[in-house]
Amino acid sequence: MSAPTAPRPADDHGPGRGPVGQLLRGVGAYLLVALALGFFALPMLWLAAAPFDRHPGVTASLPEFTLDSFRRLWHNPNAVDSLASSLVLAVGSAVLVVGLSALAAYALSRVRLRGRDGLLYALLLLSSIVTGTAAMVPIFLLAAELNLVDSYLGVILVLTGGLLPAAIFILKDFMDTTPRSYEESARVFGASPLRVMKDVVVPVVRPGLATVGVWTVAQVWGNFLIPFLLLRSPDKSPAAVVMYTFYTEGGQPDLALISTFSLLYSLPVVLMFLFVSRRYGFRFHGGIKA
Amino acid sequence: MADITLNWLAKVYPGGVRALGGVDLTVRDGEFFALLGPSGCGKSTLLRTIAGLEAATGGSVHIGGRDVTALPPGDRGIAMVFxxxxxxxxxTVTENIAYPLKIKKVGRAERTAKARETAEELGLGHLGERRPGQLSGGQQQRAALARAMACHPGVFLLDEPLSNLDARMRLEARTFLKKLQRELGVTTVFVTHDQAEALALADRVAVMEGGELRQVGTPTEVFRRPAGTFVASFIGSTPMNLLEARVTDGGRAVLVAGRELPVPEHAASLVAEGEKLVYGIRPEYLRWSDEAVGAALEGTVSVVENLGSAQLVTLECADGTTSVQVVVPEDHEPAVGTRGWAVPRGERALLYRDGSLVTAAPAPAAQVPA
Structure with a gap:
């Protein structure tokens, strides 16, 4: 009180409390953060550097610049086709998942049904089995019976089936937070149920639809097992499966091709995230609320 | 323009919950009509059944002479404000107001012009391009009213139109709403749990309890002559005093808290000596006196509540169990602990037998402006 400019006595207690100790602690904290960041950034750096490197290794290093890898990839018969194939599977599944889950979630949110929540949880639980390894044999047999082996439709249907429960779960939450008075108001003005859906419900839950769409595309884009098993001809294989074939004759992974292809493979998903996030804004607040 | 007739309208929810137990009601063309009651009394269900958002399980709804009981909401010629x-x-606000016209397949140019015009009428002209989220509560209410007006319905249905506004805005909006209804002359039914709102706005009020109408009448009627003790205790900003009474003096007086009070004239020949009744008198209809008066309730002041321009004084009567509330004008403030007398205005006192009013007189003159 009497000398407000003097350092407070408490500051001089112990070695860690002085200005030097504070500095050391600060440096330590930053070092820790830098290490953690480096740990996560290194693979990204490798992904950014290796495709342009003449002799890529498993370490991230400044590349000896070349575009050779891209040239080789362009001439690989399956590489470019596989990206198109991935796109077909991803977009097809996304359309089905968004459309079907929107209808189901709307109905489940609006209709009083006994055991509704139990049903949803059971579906959610089972869905991880449907697309998991456990059910692969019956799914393959089923697809064979239905003539859906080696067809995009078969893969799309299986993937859609696996993703629907989670999509319904997410969208139902969005639907639940949409006041019923919006729909009732439109109904009083004479709008038909489909009209209410189109004019009111869909625009209001659009962020939810966008979320589910993006999530579906990302899931399908990264799925390896199902297209690997169900698509027999190499020219139909999506990117995730084709990447698996980039080995040298000696059985060594062809790092140049793999890294280049990985970069091309991840770009569309990143771009889509950026676009959708700018357009609609993701609305995840502690869970799956709008 | 249209009138509304409800015949024995009933609504039972699946599971057996009875929300409406046979409601008979006529709302006249151009009338401003209030459905009033505590929460859970069925007033909102009644409004929603008129709108067609709930399906009636019995009875019928006629709007403008047309049986609309089985019609979907959009075909009933109504507009609703939630x-x-x-x-x-x-x-945007303009798109919102134009939406009903869009459903009715009015062309874009025409409906936008119509929406702008309606917005202008309600003082929203400069807000047309805003989104609802950017409007204040009062502006949102006007936008919702404009949307309802734009399609020229025969009937307006308003569900708790003022309850989402803060107290100050509410009074302003109340005056605005009443003026608007007068100007448009559209039959309007609104739901409220606030008795002051119902009395202030409506031409007629229906008081509901347990899915049934307890009384239908002008604000004056339901305030001065509640048909039952439920209505009596529900209506009025200060609740009516409802006191135990016994008829004495050959049917000319009632004994209330040990004091003899005259039987009101309109009930004079309808009561029998020794009968137990409920004596009802509003705090506003009791006159305060510091000096002993003959036909008056007597007690000690226990609480004085300031109402602004008056005080609400609670008297503990001599029998120790009865308490009476009296409105005392502002120029006189009785101190707590002093003795006082409350003199009923005889013609305003009411007697209730088994919860319903004992009276021979016709209802007081309706004060509905022409």
Whole structure:
């Protein structure tokens, strides 16, 4: 009180409390953060550097610049086709998942049904089995019976089936937070149920639809097992499966091709995230609320 | 323009919950009509059944002479304003107001012009391009009203139109709403749990309890002559005093808290000596006196509540169990602990037998402006 400019006595207690100790602690904290960041950034750096490197290794290093890898990839018969194939599977599944889950979630949110929540949880639980390894044999047999082996439709249907429960779960939450008075108001003005859906419900839950769409595309884009098993001809294989074939004759992974292809493979998903996030804004607040 | 007739309208929810137990009601053309009651009394269900959002399980609804009981909401010639206004958040104010016209397949240019004009009438002209989220509560309410007006319905249905506004805005909006209804002359039914709102706005009020109408009448009628003790205790900003009474003096007086009070004239020949009744008198209809008066309730002042321009004084009567509330004008403030007398205005006192009013007189003159 009497000398407000003097350092407070408490500051001089112990070695860690002085200005030097504070500095050391600060440096330590930053070092820790830098290490953690480096740990996560290194693979990204490798992904950014290796495709342009003449002799890529498993370490991230400044590349000896070349575009050779891209040239080789362009001439690989399956590489470019596989990206198109991935796109077909991803977009097809996304359309089905968004459309079907929107209808189901709307109905489940609006209709009083006994055991509704139990049903949803059971579906959610089972869905991880449907697309998991456990059910692969019956799914393959089923697809064979239905003539859906080696067809995009078969893969799309299986993937859609696996993703629907989670999509319904997410969208139902969005639907639940949409006041019923919006729909009732439109109904009083004479709008038909489909009209209410189109004019009111869909625009209001659009962020939810966008979320589910993006999530579906990302899931399908990264799925390896199902297209690997169900698509027999190499020219139909999506990117995730084709990447698996980039080995040298000696059985060594062809790092140049793999890294280049990985970069091309991840770009569309990143771009889509950026676009959708700018357009609609993701609305995840502690869970799956709008 | 249209009148509304409800015949024995009933609504039982699946599971057996009876929300409406046979409601008979006629709302006249151009009338401003209030459905009033505590929460859970069925007033909102009644409004929603008129709108067609709930299907009636019995009886019929006629709007403008047409049986609409089985028609969907859109074909009933009504417009509804919801408690939360239900403005679509993804549309601008103009688009919101134009939406009903869009459904009715009015061309874009025409409906936009119509929406702008309606918005202008309600003082929203400069807000047309805003989204509902950017409007204040009062502006949202006006936008919702404009949307309802734009399609020229025969009937307006308003669900708790003022309850989402703060106290100050509410009074302003109340005056605005009443003026608007007068100007448009559209039959309007609104739901409220606030008796002051119902009395202030409506031409006639229906008081509901347990899915049934307890009384239908002008604000004056339901305030001065409640048909039952439920209505008596529900209506009025200070609740009516309802006191145990016994008829004495050959049917000319009632004994209330040990004091003899005259039987009101309109009930004079209808009571029998020794009968137990409930004596009802509003705090506003009791006159305060510091000196002993003959036909008056007597007691000690226990609480004085300031109402602004008056005080609400609670008297503990001599029998120790009865307490009476009296409104005392502002120029006189009785101190707590002093003795006082409350003199009923004889013609305003009411007697209730088994919860319903004992009276021979016709209802007081309706004060409905022509």
């Amino acid at each position: 408690q939360d206004y239900a403005l679509f958040p993804h549309m």
